[in-house]
Amino acid sequence: MCLCCKRSRSLGHNYFNIQECPIEGSNLIEASAGTGKTYSIASLFLKALLEKRVKSVKNILVLTFTKAATAEIKLRIYENLLTAKRMLEETSENVREHLFEKEPVIRDILKPYLDERSEALKIISNAVKNFDENGIYTIHGFCNLILSEYAFSSGVPFDKNMVTDQSLLVFETIVDYWRKFAFFAPKCVMNKLEKLEFSDLISLYKIKESNPHIRINQQEENMTGISNTVENCYNSAEEIHGELAERLKYTDTTSFLGLIPFEKLKGNIYQKSSIEAKAEKFLNFISADQPLYAKDILDDSIIIYFTAGKITLSLKKNNKIDEMPEIFKIIEHFYDIYLQYMQAADGWLTGFKKNMIDFVHKRLNAYKSARGILYFNDQLSILHDALSETGDHFKDRIADEYQLVFVDEFQDTDPLQYEIIKKLFIDKSAVFFIGDPKQSIYSFRGADIYSYIKAKENVESGYTMKTNFRSESALVYGVNRIFNSRFRRENPFVIENIGYSDVDSENKGETKLIVEGEEYKPLKIWAFETSDGNLINEDEYNEAAALTTAREVARLLKLSAESKAYIKHKDKYEQLKPADFAVLCRKTKEAFIVKKYLDQLGIANIISSSKSIFDSEEAYEIHLLLNCISEPGNLNMIKNFLITDLMGFKPHHVKNMEESEGLGGYSIKLRGYKELLISRGIMHCVNEFLKDEQIISRLIHSPYGKRKIANINQLSEILHKKESENALQLHELINWLSNQRSGNLLKEEEYELRMETDEDALNIMTIHKSKGLQFPVVFAPFLLAGSLMHSFKPFIYHDDDLEMHLQLESDEETQRKYALECLSENLRLAYVALTRAKYRCYTALAKTRNAGTSAFAYLFSDGDIFSKEWKKEFNNKISMENFVTEALDNEAFDFIDILPAKLESADINSDFEPSESAEELSGEEKNLRVREFQNKAPERWRVSSFSSILRKMNPHETFTTFMDDEVFDVSEISEEKREADYSMFSLPGGVNTGNALHDLLEHTDLNTVTESGLNEIVRKTLNLYHIDAKFKNAVCENINNLRGKKLGGEKDFQLKNVPYKDTLREMEFYFPSRSIDSRLIRDVFIRNAGEGETESIIAGSVGEDVSEKIYGFMKGYIDMIFRYNGRYYIIDWKTNYLGSTYEDYREDSLNQAMLKSQYFLQYHIYTVALTLHLNSKMENFDYERHFGGVYYLFLRGIDAGENSRNGIFFHKPAQSVIAGLIESFQIEPVFSNGGTSGNP
Structure with a gap:
């Protein structure tokens, strides 16, 4: 058909x-x-x-x-x-002929233009020039x-705002629909509704999303009418159900069965043992003290055996029942009404699903339209x-x-x-x-x-x-014979407009796979048999097929190592390696079975899977990590996290940590990760975690370590993307990841598992993944999928006018159409799988439950494979080898080998010689050893920063460089002051406070911010960083003080007068250096000690000579650069606690703080970076004219006095110092643009 x-x-x-x-x-x-x-x-x-x-x-x-x-x-x-351009430009006849020989198609296209080639050359040259x-x-x-x-x-x-992932919107809209309609559904459909998985609704909407103009098949009737119908049916069924329960109240299984005249009934229908089991289920269903809607649904195939009609129809010849027991008549009535009730409930559920599709579609479109959002x-x-x-x-x-x-x-x-x-x-x-x-x-x-x-x-x-350039000719002809078998199906792909014409091959034997001196037939069909000819369990077959595949790969690699198997191309010979093989699967679970056996044989392999990254163990572990970071005080959660494979702790290790209070230390570490995640983002946090815990170095040597590392990296990238695109906070990231792991969101292609390595390894992938690829040797043993629907689910089919329909209700005619479309797709998948190989392809046949409606069953027969007759015929076949042999014509056996295969216990060592072990498969010597690097690797090439230079210049000193906001003891503030004053002086110390104020200043426009706007952004920032909201007034006052403070310099300007577009915030910079020599840096300051007081202080503070040179990059972050009246200034915000009065932030105190933390050197490096950048971007850059200087603003000390200098440190480095530093670095200008900017 x-x-x-x-x-x-x-x-x-x-x-x-x-x-x-x-x-x-x-x-x-x-x-x-x-x-x-x-x-x-x-x-x-x-x-x-x-x-x-x-x-x-x-x-x-x-x-x-x-x-x-x-x-x-x-x-x-x-x-x-x-x-083509080169061919036309070439003046040498010999060279041109050589080019023509290599590219005959291009040669033939150019042939009409060779005599007058100038015009053709002009056309092609323009095409190359304008190809962008x-x-x-x-x-x-x-x-x-x-x-x-x-x-x-x-x-x-x-x-418009384009989004590539609307799964969260879909999920939330379906939740909204459920909340609006499912909670108010009639009670009588609850037994149906509770079996409806949320993921089913998501999958159903995904069909609509992928096919916007699909027609949805469902009888047109409003939900009110459907609800009335199902309630009426339910009430009738419940009434009879009550009568039955009363009548059978004291009836046990034995006495109930005693009412059935087994001696008069056909034994193949009323077999006492099976009827007894059905009777027990029926009586349990009836006697349960619950209304019908609260009970599990009883299969009507059980009830029917206890109806008067079924019993009468099952009588043996010449037998009759004089008087049918009344109970069976009542059960028959109940059966009819119960069926009506179930069908009405199914109709209600179908309407519920259709309305869901309509509701979500309309609601999504309205939401996106209102916000200018476009989905992909x-x-x-x-x-x-x-x-x-x-x-x-x-x-x-x-x-x-x-x-x-x-x-x-x-x-x-x-x-x-x-x-x-x-x-x-x-x-x-x-x-x-x-x-x-x-x-x-x-x-x-x-x-x-x-x-x-x-x-x-x-x-x-x-x-x-019609000419195949991929595969060797014998393999091409073998595939021809598969799709044009002896039966010559008129429509080998079921659908009439998809035919199969025999394909020719360009490879006429120049390149072949030689095994043990023979050019073996390239298309191999394994025929799996059982001794009794019975059906094979699918799981058992998958194990046997995977094992047979792994052994054949091992055999060929071993032969190749012995120079008995190789690819021959003219006079060249190429040894087989794992990457020459691919195993193609229908399902991911098949891929992992194959991997299991390949791993046991030590054959390098990788899985390219369509499985979601969120189904991986690593997704669970990263989810748990984020929860621990979110709740660093939850010690039970921390213990669960520590014993994951990611962390590698054993339970007794965790117990020891708990007893020694080590868990508390890990809790503190998690708080640090939380601060890092809030300030720098998820990816930076995960990278620091991996580095601190030495995760990569530990996993890389473990089984499946590369797989785990690839998954962690992929998850980190996905979470970073979601965080960036949707501005998600930590708790929102956790919720999103939780929904992805639970399957509540639509799975995007980018969420498929990536391959963990691209090294020389055998490829395991789905047939869908393999399309467009080619491999020397391909195994496709999993092509036995059936084409029938074994349990009803919504499906797509096409009508006679080729229009697409979504079928929500079971219907015999449309199920037939669906089965034919499934068969056509199975045939197309088989074709793709069998055409990936260049030299050899293996596939397989076995008598599994579904194989009778598989692609091979259709190609190797001439009848209706969905008929009962065919099912019986296929199940009675003893030999799969004979089945294939009878289907192929004589010519086919020049290209196809049919190989008997054992369906044996999946034991990797069964009939497999120990000598064929992993180390022999590669052709290398047995005694292999990892080579060791004996020399010392130079460590001078690196990325350096202010702190690394400090360590070189002052190796015996400890600096608080990264702890700008030093932690101070709250007891330093009097109890009276603590209770009365939530001021900048009592603001808690630590990195968290520093990050909060930096974040606040990065995102606040000091030029235009209003009082209400400032209050709101301060409130949000304090809340985000978990700082007591009572500090809001103090922080707002401090920001206002900062805005109005006269900074001195040209026209004594104020920050509130600097437009946002003239600022650049959180500026990251890198510049390359051929030499970062701490000794030369020290000499620069000593030489320029006479330039001013600051230079003298710096010259006296640097440490002993350190002669080691460091090559690489200098990096850093500048809090803010701003432009005012043509001059460029640097600002660094400091939240250091220097004391609890404004007098503690006077000039002498600031100089001491600057000296203690070596901030002098820091801002000279900043000045070098900005000078290089301005010099590269501005014509006629002049340091004295264009550079204004550096401000270090100690925020706690910024008071309300307009002219007060408390908290303000200012210096403009001497030009000779900056020139000397540039010379000592031997650098060329580079500036990385990565900050928040009004005017980049």
């Missing part, structure tokens, strides 16, 4: 030839696997330019579906242009471009609607811009994308749809093979690419 035979139209088999293909009209190119699709697009691109079908590269539009594909096709087109103007985009990127450039015509806001996929809907509603002028302008359009991987198009392309370009531009319907396997992402079929019926010209 075919799904679309009524609409079939053949385009014929015009084999694609670039030279003969006219660049005009609408065209469809079917490119089978390995036939050079990308190369052909690049060649047509070149041909179009030379034929002047377009004006320039910007008039050719190339659409792909992934960023990786976009990058690949850009590179290929650009390389072709460069090759190319129109190569993902489909979403193109839609975004059109919506941006034609915002007025498309009706999109100019200031919204672009398609908006552009599609705009094209439908606007006139031809809008469309014509776009078509005029792109005279030639290529749509790559067209089989992955969804209906909306196809409609957009059709409305814009068909009948206006030359259009080429390029793809392979046999490789359409991404329906779960919204790809719709039926869009391809629609296009195929509507294009003007069709072509087929």
Whole structure:
């Protein structure tokens, strides 16, 4: 049966030839696997330019579906242009002929232009020169471009905010729907509603999200009507249920069964042991003292055995029941009413689901519209609607811009994308749809093979690419025979418009895999058998297939190590290595079974998985870490965290820590991480944690260590991105991560597990992941998935008009259509898997429960594989080897080997020689040892900072560089003052306070902030850093004092007069240095001691000579740079506690504090950084004219006196000092732009 035979139209088999293909009209190119699709697009691109079908590269539009594909096709087109340019420029005939020989396709395209090549060279040279103007985009990127450039015509806001992840919005909207409607549902549907998983609703909405114009099948009836129906049915069922409960109150199982005349009934239907179990369940259900809605749902297949009708129909021939027991008549009545009640409840649940989809869709659109938000996929809907509603002028302008359009991987198009392309370009531009319907396997992402079929019926010209450049010829011919078996199915992919034409091969034996001197048949089919011919348990099969695969890989690697297996290319020989192998799976669980056996054999392997990173153990561990950071005083949580694999503590270690009060110390450490996370962000915090706890160095040597490290890094990046994009605070990050781990949010592609390494390792991946890739040897043993639905769930199918439907209710006819579509997709997955190999491919067959409706069952038979007859026939087959042999024609066995395989206990050592151990598989000597680095690595190349220079200049001193806000004892303040005064002097000391005030000053506009605005930002900051809110007035007063303080200098200016745009906050800088020599730095200050009092103080304070040089980078952070009257100034905020009165912050006290912490040196480094930057950015930079000086403002001492100098340290370093430092650093100017700025 075919799904679309009524609409079939053949385009014929015009084999694609670039030279003969006219660049005009609408065209469809079917490119089978390995036939050079990308190369052909690049060649047509070149041909179009030379034929002047377009004006320039910007008039050719190339659409792909992934960023990786976009990058690949850009590179290929650009390389072709460069090759053509070189061919035309080359003056040597010999060199040109050599180039022609290497690239015959480009040669043939250029041939008409070789005599008069100047014009062709000009065209191609311009294309190369202007290649950055190319129109190569993902489909979403193109839609975004059109919506941006034609915002007025498309009706999109100019200031739209694009988001790539709306899963949190979806989740919250579904929660809102549940809260509004589920809580008020009729009681009689609670037994249905409580079985509905929240993740089911999310998955259901994801179908709508991926397919905006899908039709949802459900009878049109309002929920009030449905609720009335189900309540009426329930009341009737409950009434009879009560009667039954009363009648059977004192009836046990034995006496109940005694009412059934077993001797008169057919034994195959009424087998006493099975009926006894059913009777016990039925009586327990009836006797439970609960209303029906509170009970678990009873399967109607149990109740029916105790109905009068079923008993009567099951009588043996010539038997009758004189008088049917009354109870069975009542049960039959209950059965009928109970079925009606269950069906009505199912109808209510279906309506609930449909309303949920509508509610979420409308609510999301309203929310996003009000806030100018566009989700990634919204672009398609908006552009599609705009094209439908606007006139031809809008469309014509776009078509005029792109005279030639290529749509790559067209089989992955969804209906909306196809409609957009059709409305814009068909009948206006030359259009080429390029793809392979046999490789359409991404329906779960919204790809719709039926869009391809629609296009195929509507294009003007069709072509087929029939030469495979990937695989050796025997393997290509073997795959041909699989899809054109002896039975020659008219529609090998079920759907009529997807055919299979035999493919030829370009590799005529030049490159082959040689094993033990033989050119073995390259397509291997393992036929797994059982001695009794019974069905094989799926889990048992997966273990056996994985074990057989691992052993075969080990065997081939061992033979290769002995030079008995290798890849032969003409006269060259290449040894096999693990990276030459790939194992393709349908499910992630299969991948981990394969990995288990490969690991046991010591074969390096990596999993490229579609499994979510949030399902990993590391996601749990990072979640626990964040909770510990959030609640550093929760010792029980800390104990749980310490015994995770991430931390590696044993329970007795934690117990010892608890007894020795070591947990308290770890609690303090977590508080530090919390402060770091608040001030610097999640990624910085996690990196510091990994470094402090030496996580990486410990994990790297553990089993699966690389996997764990890759997961931790990926989680850190994802959390950093969410934190940055959504301004999430710690508790919000924890909630988001919790929802991701629980499956309550939609899973994005970027959340799939990454590969942990790119070293020489065997690849294990899903078939979906493998598409577009190739490997010398491929194993695809997991192609036995069935095509039937074993339990009902909402599904997608297409009607006879190729329209997409979402089916929410069980229906036999639509389930049949769904099964056929599943079978077609299983066949396409099998095709993709079997065409990834270059030299050899292994697959397998076994008689599992689902194999009778698998892809191979369809290809190797000629009947309806969904029929009862076929199921019986397949289950009765004894030998899978015979099944395959009978299906293939004689020619097939020139290319295909059928290998009997044992379904044995999954024991890695069973029948496996001990000599075939891991260390022998690589071909190296047995006695292997990790090489040790004997020399001392130079440590001078590094990133240095102010503090590292201090340590070199004063190796015996301890500085408080990173503790600007020194912790002070609160007892230093009198008790009377503490109770009465929440002032800047009693503000708690420590890093947290310093971070809070720095954060506040970074984000406060001192020029324009209002009193109410300042109050609010101070309140939020104190709350964020958990500082007592009673300090708010003191901090606000301090900021106002700071704004109004006359800083001296030119015109005695105030910070409130400096516009925000003339400031740069939290400026990070790096500058490279070929020499950071602490001795030379010291000499600079000594030489310039006569320049002023400050220089003299510095010269006397530096320590002994240290001759070691450090090469690398100098880095640091400047709190604020500001510009006033053409001069640039540096400010550093200091929160040091110097005393509890303003007099403690006078000039002499500040000088002592500056000296103690060596801030003198710090601000000279800052001045060097700013001088280098200004010198590189300003013409005619003059230090004396353009640099104003440095302010160190000790905030606790800033009083209300406008002219008071308390808390203010100012100095402008002498130009000779800065020049000397620049000379000592031997630096070139570089400045890293990373701060908060009004005017960068």
